[in-house]
Amino acid sequence: MSTLAGPTTLCGIELAHPIINASGTFDAIAARRAFGDGVLERFPFSAYVSKTITPEPRAGNPPPRLWEEAAGLVNSIGLPNKGLAGFLESDLPVLAALGVPLIVSVMATGAERFAPLVEEVAARSEVAALELNVSCPNVHSGLIVGEEPEETAALMRRLRPLTAKPLIVKLTPNVADPAQIALAAEREGADAVSLINTIKAAPILADGSHWLGAGAGGLSGPAVRTIALRQVSEVAAAVQIPVVGMGGVERGADAAALLAAGATVVAVGTASFRDPLAAARVRSELGRLVPVAGGREQA
Amino acid sequence: MSTLAGPTTLCGIELAHPIINASGTFDAIAARRAFGDGVLERFPFSAYVSKTITPEPRAGNPPPRLWEEAAGLVNSIGLPNKGLAGFLESDLPVLAALGVPLIVSVMATGAERFAPLVEEVAARSEVAALELNVSCPNVHSGLIVGEEPEETAALMRRLRPLTAKPLIVKLTPNVADPAQIALAAEREGADAVSLINTIKAAPILADGSHWLGAGAGGLSGPAVRTIALRQVSEVAAAVQIPVVGMGGVERGADAAALLAAGATVVAVGTASFRDPLAAARVRSELGRLVPVAGGREQA
């Protein structure tokens, strides 16, 4: 069981262990400003997933962007980022120096804007794989591709020929049957799927006002853990390609459950906010874990 | 604001206040066995919604049926009930004596089995309205009607002519866009919609085993509160018919938020498990509530 926390591979990418970060929940560049070189020396993730990059720079949503709920967080960050050019110029070289494989998360409104983004990012040798964010509930992009199998398939048909690098499709949990979307992505050549993204939620106050500047957002954290387990196990049972599992991981036992449910790799998201080294703790707990058959684990 | 907790109407049914129970979370008959006549004297709900009744008796799912999660409960009860005949004979007369309007929740696999169920229940004078459960994630009924607008519309077309009594469609939250389902139900004559039902979830242990006897279940409680708020506000904005809002209500402020989001009536579910009189507390907090503009309420 302790090998659970040992080396693994994801779409041919060798990883020292199965714990990576969830997109948008750990900014390695900002973390270096706060913590200095300690971030490099004790980097907790076996691969680094960037925050989602869009073709043009985005300022993000108006504040407030955060709402704490029982055992969860609702966010409506709105994908602030420097845009493709800014990312390639200033961030990519720094991220390439982290010493772990780099997965770049990308998103665009529509296949025609997605294509050059994927092409340019994939062309960079620093990039090991791309994650296609087709699910973010915070960006009002009209159609949400990840909610329809056919839309997802169409996007993949457009993007797949552009690169030989692994394409990981990040699924939205806000659908009746995520396995259908995953199967569509797999059919059109996706190398892996990742899930779950945040669940649509809206903190509304007793006077009817919306707390978040953007009105609605997405729920993450322990509150969504069993929802993630259900979706990951359904998707993993349906597809042959590897699954990156995430959603509410706080402890080694949570990671073990996602792995047991069929994930190849587990991502830590919201937990990093409370403890920047949460992922390192998850990994070491995972390594120590001795599952009691049929029992709740003690980490 | 204190009128918030006063009399209201739902599809023409007069209610002493806007707090009712969520189907399957308060068995008034069993409660009398535990608490005696106190249940009648201090009945906390302004209408009583029965647990979902099916055409034939059901034993329910194999245990375990419950899993406690951070700020939530995952259940896979599996709709144990006496079946239509048993319900009409033994339960209905007792429920009719509760002194509040009676809403009977019904479910069947397919329109042809649904029809006689609706007809027979609606024919009983004790019944004020019917709730159509088209969404229960615990029963493996093949197709889940409530996940497709067209399926929901077709079911309503079959059922609507059978009775003049109010038909309340209970929506599933496990869809990308619940407003589409609500609109379909409204178009075909639904008198109200209620939401949210539980969210598909599966407690999977670190060794990969499923904790629940039925494998998967549905998440309820505070963990789903902001998801419910989002769905209720979206649905209420889309339809003209009244909305029964529920999901994670624990305090008066939670009920106020659902009302502010567009619900006419609020149902208390899981909270009753911790405190059989939770709904009475919710109602009295609601009555006392003085919303601080833009602030988190203190109940």
Place this chain on the structure above:
Amino acid sequence: MPAAASGDPDGRVLAPFGRRRGEVVANEPSGRYRIISAVDASGPMPAAGQFYMLAAAERWGGDGGRPFLPRAFSVAAAERSDDGARLSFLLEDVGPGTGRLAELGAGEGLMLTGPLGRPFSPPRDLNPAAAGAILVGGGVGLAPLAIWRRALAARGVPERTLLGFRDREHAGGHELFRCSEVRVASEDGHAGHRGYVTDLLERMLGGDSAATAVVYACGPPAMLEAVRLLCAELEVAAELAMEAPMACGFGACFGCAVPLAAGGYMRLCVDGPVVNAADVETALVAGAGRR
């Protein structure tokens, strides 16, 4: 899942509707367990075998996470006091709920709903030829037997008690059997018979005329199942105080399903927790007692 007969002529004491706040007056270790006592100012005296749903008044549910739902505990002792009923519970710390309760100090609030469920039946109701009662307990299962033994003694019913413990560490709850004659078995042999408490029961039912015996058992599922099988084989009347995961305790959630011998399920919270051994398919209820 047909509901039990209405009327419930089973001696159950009804609970006040809703939950109320009791006050913890003592919390003492007892072997590996703790005995927590609280004063319930407004509730009735419970019948032996009934249980309460308990939650700490602070840091439980609400905005919090786990523990979220209340937890079920058999009442182990109940005494009238000037302030109301003084209720005692024997508690094993196995998770977040029992852990939180175990740390409650005197003066702190204990939310309680109860007494709930079906209590033990008098021996003669189970076997008209009953000569007395045999109580068989293990682990925290001592709790309902302790209050039942007192009730039997008060009614002048002769009773013999057999208690089983895994090892010295797990021996606890003895205090509840003060001034009573008890035979003990321990798996590690540190006290009494080395082996299972059911060995003692088997011997007793063999020596005795099984025809006049009535057995009341509470303990870990494996022990209860052994008792159930033995009593079925020897045709001895028996009641088991069982456990199942419970969310509500008053029949609201249908979570506490226990398979019936006749097929289907009962709700243990309203049709139990004390059940006739002949009525259940098994005492090994999935989800219960995996501690």
Place this chain on the structure above:
Amino acid sequence: MPAAASGDPDGRVLAPFGRRRGEVVANEPSGRYRIISAVDASGPMPAAGQFYMLAAAERWGGDGGRPFLPRAFSVAAAERSDDGARLSFLLEDVGPGTGRLAELGAGEGLMLTGPLGRPFSPPRDLNPAAAGAILVGGGVGLAPLAIWRRALAARGVPERTLLGFRDREHAGGHELFRCSEVRVASEDGHAGHRGYVTDLLERMLGGDSAATAVVYACGPPAMLEAVRLLCAELEVAAELAMEAPMACGFGACFGCAVPLAAGGYMRLCVDGPVVNAADVETALVAGAGRR
């Protein structure tokens, strides 16, 4: 939201990566607030204006509900002690997080990440003609000014402090300004000038040559906004220690957006919390300070 310049030549002290456990050594009331001190065995001494993300070691997050995320607090005092840095925080109990922290007793664990963020800049960096520093504080905004005043005094920089309080009840944190000359305004007139602290500031900047002034302010958003507008009008250099809702404190979540005068947003946790008043569009950050 363009990230700030790399290198951050702003005097910030870097935090050890990860969070660590400190030990609470004191928790005293101070008016309506509390001053909580903890020993941080392994962390560095912070710079004035920096903050920490704090959480109680027990009953916070994990399996629990709210408080779930850590909470941000400006360090109010830092002293070297034999056991490490002794850090003090001035804390107003306004919700579940501050409520939980407020009840921590000596000996209990305090999880801390920090020091974080951009500290105050020396007066001469803001205005080469600076004659000294004017500190303007209100409410719990006294905290970063208290440590800054000490740092200025240690460097021999003349400083004048103006503090505002709503009413007698809200006056707290005075202790942190022991042995220093302070002018006070109170809205209810119970102490010093009846009115706003910005009245005092306006008078001071009027009497003074505004050309040699540098203002450092921390307090409720409305007060900060008044300071910002006044300094903009009089062309006085000013730094504001601001607040915004924070989930992480180290640039990970992008939640702490503060609108920039030049358009877009900064992340207050890494580009602040001390900001040049000229850089922000407003000090009225949505979601902050609604207490």
